[in-house]
Amino acid sequence: MKHLFGPVNSRRLGLSQGIDLLPPKTCNFNCIYCEINRAPQLSCERGEHVPTEIILAEIDELLADESRVRDLDVFTITASGEPTLHTGIGTIIRHIKHKTDKPVAILTNGSQLHLKEVQEDLMAADVVIPSLDAARPESFRRVNRPAKCSEDLETIIGGIADFSRKFTGETWLEVLLVENINDSPEDIVALQKAIARIRPTRVQLNTVARPPFEAFAKPLTRKRMEEVKGEIEKEYDIPVDILAGSKDNEIPDSGKEKEGISEKLSAADVEDEISKMLLRRPCTASEIAETLSMTQPRTSEVLKDMENRGCLTVKIHGGKKYYRTVMG
């Protein structure tokens, strides 16, 4: 299985080349809002879950093709699970930094940042985006459902704060709020205190924007998100962005195939690329079209065909049609 995906047009990071370090779903959390539609193999053990050499070889193959790298804004290291559980993450970050001048961003659930070896591994990155969805233990357990080995919330918050203090790059703290789970006034006050300790470069507020693992995980309204943003900004001089709830995904269709990955692929390979995208998260047709540089009509045709053959399922969430792989 290939570990590079995209590039994806990310609103916060720009044109982002994704690197997925782990087989789905290797994680120490089992978040109710997770976009990967399968139960995790709950583990806190760090290991070389995929040989580092394989991932480095894929990166080198990409870097050898200047036309695929030229326009990238960033390399984003993530995982179908928690990327810091991979012991090769530091080697991979340093390898990219050594071979290119592109920034490297890391998406993490933040639970391992108290570990000295994880801190050292991430130091070479440019942006680290840890999550902290709740600062009260009961809400944390409800929303993130951590493995026993990651249940100590104080250790997690202390670890993120310690890392943020030492890190010379930017720390963007992501907070995902779920209605009636981790959005009470007490939760927001506790989060404010945690943010004051962590002192991130910015806070990114998110809610359940895509079909979640648990159907009961519901998004906050845009109005409530704005209120929470105001409450955080009132207390601290830290920029707060709202990630979810804005209009996105709809791309204008010129009717012309743009130059992109799909041109170089056979029909079977296009299906394979779509399946790999959907294994990581449910996507709309527009997102698939944009990532694979395909026209809307061609994308619809391929998706319809895959749907008819039972290769994917469809779910309506927030008024949008999302595709999911049946393998996920």
Ligand code: SF4
């Ligand atoms: S959302 Fe991230 S941290 Fe939570 S279960 Fe999914 S992969 Fe793990």
